[in-house]
Amino acid sequence: MTLDWSIIREAIPLLAQGVVATVKISVLAIVFGTVAGFLLGLGSFSGLPPIRWFVRSYVDFVRGTPLLVQVFLVYFALPVVGINLSEFWAGVVALSFNAAGFIAEIVRANIEAIDRGQTEAARSIGMTPRQVLVFILLPQIFRPVLPPLTNELITLVKGSSLLSVISVYELTRAGQAIISVHFVPFEIYALIALYYYVLISALAWLSRALERRLHVA
Amino acid sequence: MAVAGCSLTIAEGEIVVIIGPSGCGKTTFLRCINRLEAPTAGSVVLRDEPIGGQMRDGRWRPFTESELASQRRRIGFVFQRFNLFNHLSALDNVAIGPHRVLGRPLAEARRIAAGQLERVFLAEHLEKRPAQLSGGQQQRVAIARCLAMTPELMLFDEPTSALDPELVGEVLDVMKGLAQERMTMIIVTHEMGFARQVADRVIFMDAGAFIEEAPPEPFFSTPREERTRRFLSRLLR
Numbered sequence: 001m002t003l004d005w006s007i008i009r010e011a012i013p014l015l016a017q018g019v020v021a022t023v024k025i026s027v028l029a030i031v032f033g034t035v036a037g038f039l040l041g042l043g044s045f046s047g048l049p050p051i052r053w054f055v056r057s058y059v060d061f062v063r064g065t066p067l068l069v070q071v072f073l074v075y076f077a078l079p080v081v082g083i084n085l086s087e088f089w090a091g092v093v094a095l096s097f098n099a100a101g102f103i104a105e106i107v108r109a110n111i112e113a114i115d116r117g118q119t120e121a122a123r124s125i126g127m128t129p130r131q132v133l134v135f136i137l138l139p140q141i142f143r144p145v146l147p148p149l150t151n152e153l154i155t156l157v158k159g160s161s162l163l164s165v166i167s168v169y170e171l172t173r174a175g176q177a178i179i180s181v182h183f184v185p186f187e188i189y190a191l192i193a194l195y196y197y198v199l200i201s202a203l204a205w206l207s208r209a210l211e212r213r214l215h216v217a
Numbered sequence: 218m219a220v221a222g223c224s225l226t227i228a229e230g231e232i233v234v235i236i237g238p239s240g241c242g243k244t245t246f247l248r249c250i251n252r253l254e255a256p257t258a259g260s261v262v263l264r265d266e267p268i269g270g271q272m273r274d275g276r277w278r279p280f281t282e283s284e285l286a287s288q289r290r291r292i293g294f295v296f297q298r299f300n301l302f303n304h305l306s307a308l309d310n311v312a313i314g315p316h317r318v319l320g321r322p323l324a325e326a327r328r329i330a331a332g333q334l335e336r337v338f339l340a341e342h343l344e345k346r347p348a349q350l351s352g353g354q355q356q357r358v359a360i361a362r363c364l365a366m367t368p369e370l371m372l373f374d375e376p377t378s379a380l381d382p383e384l385v386g387e388v389l390d391v392m393k394g395l396a397q398e399r400m401t402m403i404i405v406t407h408e409m410g411f412a413r414q415v416a417d418r419v420i421f422m423d424a425g426a427f428i429e430e431a432p433p434e435p436f437f438s439t440p441r442e443e444r445t446r447r448f449l450s451r452l453l454r
Contacts, residue, residue: 047281115300117296117298120300121296121300122302123253123286123289124251124253124289124294124296124363125293125313125363126287126288126318126366127317128282128283128286131286135313135317139304140303140304
């Protein structure tokens with residue numbers, strides 16, 4: 001097996017630019033997705049049936065359709081309703097919508113996992129359902145949601161590679177650009193895989209360190 | 218049907234103890250009083266105010282959870298499994314009621330909380346988390362948490378049943394102190410000695426009904442009903 005090392009050397013800095021874009025996209029998506037996901041997750045406990053129904057449908061849709069299809073939907077549907085975003089922002093929006101759906105489920109499941117006795121005690125001292133949620137339940141899910149949230153971040157980093165199909169210049173697309181010029185698919189995709197692996201390993205290590213620190217508290 | 222045809226009137230400062238075999242409905246009965254469970258029939262009235270709902274245009278309209286919240290401030294409930302808020306220190310467990318529910322500023326709420334925790338002999342444990350406290354200490358924090366809301370009535374659901382035997386006494390001592398201060402209490406318990414000392418009335422409950430009701434001396438020495446006698450003999454064996 002002969003590898004074209006000169007191309008590999010050239011590709012490394014070019015792909016690094018793609019990594020920067022990948023990181024930007026993933027961070028934006030996890031931030032928006034977490035905010036929206038928490039709101040949705042709390043919404044599943046709303047007293048108003050239409051809100052609960054909306055959250056349920058939203059989560060079902062996000063979990064029931066492929067991310068790739070969601071990316072296309074956002075990319076092609078937004079201009080129809082008059083919103084014209086660059087492909088970068090369309091990609092971020094699609095990933096955020098996706099993340100929000102999964103995070104809503106994470107939040108809901110962790111709140112329901114809290115012992116009923118906590119809610120009963122809070123109600124017994126006269127707290128309204130809203131106060132119970134905000135002062136007793138939410139604070140107790142911050143630690144348990146951290147592992148699934150960092151998992152979601154890793155999923156987003158991998159999912160960001162799909163944005164290559166709408167021409168967002170992230171890591172995968174950057175590699176495809178090199179391949180289209182130099183015809184070295186194996187070397188480039190191997191390098192891309194390595195980049196993703198290093199990036200995700202760093203995230204996984206960070207998340208483990210964060211969890212260890214918080215459990216000490 | 219867990220409870221049927223049970224009727225209780227309690228005067229201010231009175232202490233009623235309910236005893237009975239497990240599954241007899243005593244916990245359900247207690248939880249109906251502060252509306253943790255909703256009775257399918259019957260009413261709960263606290264000083265002329267109906268708890269759980271109101272009559273509107275001749276029909277009974279049950280309260281929403283938010284409306285119930287303001288009524289529940291008047292009734293303290295001590296759980297068998299303490300149910301302390303795990304993410305808060307002992308001090309904040311007791312202070313959160315006055316602060317968030319009664320609207321007191323945090324510093325004042327914490328002062329009130331410190332006072333209540335002193336009352337239950339836990340002044341050196343203010344900053345500890347529930348996980349760092351023994352069962353008896355946790356239950357005393359739970360009692361302090363109720364007291365901080367200055368309730369008119371306190372309900373105790375088997376407060377010592379989940380405790381190791383050597384920790385039971387410290388909780389009962391606190392409850393005896395409350396009894397001396399004439400707190401109105403309804404206590405479900407298996408602690409017969411405690412009931413004998415503290416109760417104004419003892420009720421024996423079985424299969425969802427009140428079988429016998431009497432002051433402690435006649436109740437324990439000369440129970441009238443056969444079922445009461447059988448239960449007491451099994452318990453005091």
